[in-house]
Amino acid sequence: MKEITVQDLKTRMANQGELQLVDVREPVEFGICNLGGDLIPLGELPKQIGRIRQDVPVVMICHHGFRSAQAINYLSQRYGYENLLNLKGGIHAWATEIDPEMNIY
Secondary structure, eight states, rough: EEEEEEHHHEEEETTTOOOEEEEOSSSHHHHHOOSSSSSOOOOHHHHHHGSSOOOSSEEEEESSSHHHHHHHHHHHHHHHOOEEEEEHHHHHHHHHHOOOOOOOO
C-alpha cells in the first residue's frame, strides 16, 4: 500500500497539485477537525464509490491511518483502484506535525 506523509501532502496541497482528499471518518469526527475534501464514512464506501476518482491521486484520510488503510484495501481489491495513498498517521499526525492549532481528539 502506498502512503504519503503529512509533510508531502502539505507540499502537494501548497503547490496545488491535482488530487482528491477522501476522509473515511464519521461525520462527528470530521466536524472536530478536517482537511476538507470529501467525507465518505468507511461504511458508506460501497454506496459512494462513484465519488472517488480514478484519474488523479486520491489521499485517504482517517484518525490514525487504520480505517483509511481498510478503505484502500477494499477499493483496490474490489474495484481495481491503483491511485490511492494512505495518509500516514492520519489527521492526528497532521494536527501534531503540521497544524498545532487543529483540534485533536
